[in-house]
Amino acid sequence: MLKPFTEQGEFIHSFIFRMQDTTGFKDFSNIVSTTGRWKEYIYIHKNTGFIFERHNESDLIQLLRNTGFDKKYTVQGRAQELTKPTKYLEDLQKLINPTSKPRGLMIPNFMSREVRFCKSCMNEFIKEYGTGFFKGHWQVSKYCNTHQIPLLLLKASAKNTSIQNIRRIIRGELLNEVQEFELKEEDLFVSPQLFA
């Protein structure tokens, strides 16, 4: 069974991507946009739903937490834990049985939809777990707290090119289509510790 890296901070798009990739599912339009970024409204395909049924609800909820669903952003650009827990079960329903339009569950608007990653983290994940994955923390930062280096950004491209590149990133391949973030001083401080 494909394991979600809940405690390591994996976010929901990453897990759905890996799950579909592993099972040979071809349609990634539920999580990757036409401009090759992570999607704003996401859902689980009906015919992959059985894979999610094998996971504990608590694992899926943790993936939502890693996607910022239990946080809000302050004016200073820092994340804060919400005092009231969000409606996780309602959110899960939108994800698994999307009925509304636009289709699916909307991710919090402070989460960037750029494909960002830390090269050193990715290499360590592959060594330790046999696969790379994407952390929710990277969607609110341009800087890796663990390695103290700028994150890499996958350049915008068509959806299918981007899907190929995401696949290559989680296998640890080197890509020309990435660029390092140029950090300003404030970028080192906005990185919310809650996601680390």
Ligand SMILES: [Zn+2]
């Ligand atoms: Zn790192």
